[in-house]
Amino acid sequence: MVMVSGYVRDSESGEALEEANVYLAGVYRGSTTSKTGYYRLYLPAGDVTLNCSYVGYTKEQFHLTLTRDTILDINLHKDTLLKEVVVYAPRKDFGINSSQISAIEVPVAQIKSVPALFGEVDVMKVLQLLPGVQSTGDGNAGIFVRGGNYDQNMITLDGSTLYNADHLKGFVSCLNADVIQNVVLYKGGFPARFGSRLSSVIDVGIREGDYDYHHAGATIGVLSSKIHAEGPIEHGKSSFIFAARMSYLDFIVMPIIRKLADNTGTLSSFSNMNYYDINAKLTRKFTDRDKISAVFYLGNDVAVTAPSDSRQKFFLELYKYNSLSYKSDRTENSWGNMVSSMYWTRTINDQMNSNVNLSYSHYQYRLKMNSVIENEIVDLDIDKRRSYYFEDSQAVYYSGIADISLAGDFNYVPDDLHHIRFGGKLSSQHFNPTVDAFKYVRTEELELSGEYFITESTTDTLLGKTNALYTMAIYCEDDFSAGDNLKFNTGLRYTMFSVRGKAWHSLEPRLSGRLLLSDGLALKTSFSLMQQGVHLLSSNNLVMPSDIWVPVTEKFAPMKSFQLAAGINYRTEKEVDFSLEGYYKTMINVLEYMEGSSFLTAAGGWEGMVAAGKGWSYGMEFIAQKKTGLTTGWLSYTLSWSWRQFNRPDQLIDGGDKFFANNDCRHNLSLTLSHRIGKSFELSGTFMLTSGKRGTLATDVMYGGIIDEFDPYCIPANLASSNSDDYVIYHPSSVSEIPDGAAYINHYSRFTTFPGRNGYELPLYHRLDIGVNYFIFHKTGKSTINLSVYNLYNRQNISNVYIGYHNDKTVLKGVCLLPVIPSISYSYQF
């Protein structure tokens, strides 16, 4: 056998092409290039015909007579027919050729063609259109993947962890499409190199700047603008790429609209929302084999929302009283991320390369909720206040994480049948969750003397302490072919989480496999064990969204999950991909707040407020994708269930019975289409339809009985014959006797309850977005005018609910954050 090896590069820019196919003509025997574009094949001596192909490039063919080891460097040319047409096909092929299941790469070009909110393309919004991924709703950050909570998703920027990927509470994401090279989503079948999260890995690669030419661009929109620039620092050796974005909704647009609008209350949902972010990357090639990159990200957000306040008044006929009630709520939210990393990529030899990454990530989150309640009863007979109640309460949630990690990853390709990866990671995370809760209550009661009896009380609690979590992980995996039709990825990961006084160990086996049934048909399956050492505590109250990050502790073990997936992939001759996949996932040690828990009364910190339990989810996902041609897009549908159960003694939720998780979303349908008309126009549209978000809302009023026990707030059932003043303490025997020792419910309390945790489902969510890109080609660059309409038919999708007053009646009010929003932007690039 003879070894043929070399590098595959772009003929124009010299950029290495990862995952290019190099194979023998006529058979499936071949290899894909590594991150550096390197490939190696072992072929029989003699005459061979070698093909090299890569999406968007013209296929090259080489006729070789092999007598000894040969180096063949290949430069591929962009397909001239497609040169002016953006190709949407991904670079990583997770289709029929790959052993990887439950993964998808979203091409940057596809992201840029999807209709944009505020003219800003959004990576996370595109991910939400994929099967198995759902949004947490307008105005809420994060995604749910296969029934997992938001904290179970790992988002990495060139290997560094990003804790919150959203701006403006989910309106746009932190991921700037101008600097992104690729976005890969793993929902299952996790290779052993990934860990520390149960549900997904969103692996975002940042582009290196062009080594030869300078480029720049700017985009101006009605609500936000951005700039980016890249180019060589030293030709062919070092480059930079820089991008920055900011919105000016609050200090430019809103003041104008406030002057024009009569009812500024309708603008309350949009008040005080702003963001900015900066991305930068420097790369230096020291030798042919060594390259060092430095990556930096900084982003910040501010949001203030205040649903309109409400009042209620009514007249009490019985007592001739006027009752007046007032309620007002306000939320202030701010959060920010800072990520910085430096990594060294080295080609050790022809078979092995390495990547060593040192990174620091800092995340901070602050949520302040304020509520004012006022009730007054006026006695009309004496024209005086009879009673008065005033409550001013607020809670400030602060969550901060500082994460330092050092990781080393090695790729070893001993032959064309095996691709081995191994490595390890050390990280230190410091958590600083703090809750500062305050409540002031004042009451006034008119006494018989005519004076007021006034009481005041103040509750002020501050909870929180810093926790450190240390993580160590090592892994090894092999992606290998066992024959022409069988391919496997097997791996093992060992993870240790260490907190004060306790260490948690786990072995996490991984396996995925592919059986090729024909040229375009493959069966796939996988199982994976995952472990996670951090939790995001979120409330189930639809009225009280609050998130704080906490680590595992001596009391609460790491979360674990076990996932099985199986699917079928089919590719047509016209390169339309179909995929149908089913999954089943179980989780243990998931945390949720227990019923009745409140930071206003918790004494021992968050650990005394939560319960540990289990979850399980299952479903079916379908996607049909067209990736090449003038019309591209996909149709996806997910049918899924997600459950939770907390039945440990003293940690019961919902009586220990199972209940729907708040991310249970039965149906999720999306259709995305892009069509190119000539060189100048691109039309796009997106339609989404999902089941409403779940949450807990106490709306049912009932009377519950108390077993024969003194309770002054209880009402005797038999009013006719009991003296309500002393029905328990002093019980005259002339009154009906309560048999001593009998269980007798004769006292009742009024409760406001609900049929089941997360039993309330918001109305169906659906919307249609459209967009038009108009390209103008100049001598030195290209202009793009984008016109987008978000939520074209103005569907008022409800994101949160609260109880208020309307026309003096108690009602349920829904808050819709994103009505129809047209936007226009202009950008110029050279």
Place this chain on the structure above:
Amino acid sequence: MPPAGYSFNKLFLSILIMMKTTLYILSLFLIAFLSSCEKIIEFEGKITNSKITVNAVATPDTVFVAGISSELFFTELIPERSWESLYPDFVLENAEATITVNGRDTYPMQYNPESLNYEGTYIPAEGDEILLNISAPDLEPVQSVTVVPEKGKLEILSTEVLYSENYMAFDDWMDIAALDTIMRITAKITDPPGELNYYRLKVRSIGYYLDTSNGEDGYFMSDVFSSADVIFKDERLVKRYWGWPAGFSNVFDDHLFDGKEYTFTIESRMRWGSDQHVTVELQAITRELYNYLKSVMLYRITDQDSYTESIQIYSNVNGGYGILGALNGEKHILYFNP
């Protein structure tokens, strides 16, 4: 050659068109922002979907009764009547209630307007499986089932009567008729092995009283007792409630002593009057009644506000609310002055 003013006119027209387009786009934004984003959510069909609420506890040797009422959606509460709305307003007087015992014996129940309860002739026995079916006009029928548990086994090992000064522990709680004497009781539970068992310890201190001025007699009583034993610890009850200290619950399960004998000590305060005594009863209760009582105890000490996780009042009534529970206990009477 076009006239000299032609290019000026063209430029002016272009500016006008651009301004017009900009105005249209700005108008679209104004429409978007001025659209109301707050709406009243309609609950379709909710008015007809009120649920039946059941309150019933079965105990051996006592005629089985059930309180049957309706639940209301919060928007149906009439504020003007909120001060008057009491349990009698919720009672369903025209429901049909039937008990089926052990799958064979059926007992209808009738409404008693004096007690506001539905009553029949059935007297539960230990081990009985009770199926309760209730229907009412315009309401979905409900069903619930329970089994009367085995008697809780409690042995009184010793009692001591001690002096303990009575003091006002809390500003808002006047412990009426409480004296400076307590009874310290040491008792032992024998827990059956196997499944989880649930208990309620009822310790009632009673003193009889005769008012010589009017000849009326009665008794003073209190169910509040104290203990430092861990089985009564409930960290979720972070506030006191009318004599019951914070973190204390007389309802507990056996996870700390499953299948074993467990000894503990409690204290009960003497009441004013004569024949003062304490009745101690370890009631074995059903899991559903345990969950219900725990949820009620948590609910009554918790402020229902935006900062607090909602509390669900546990229910084992299929299609409705409330509780069908059962308990079985053995009573011990202990006299302060035997």
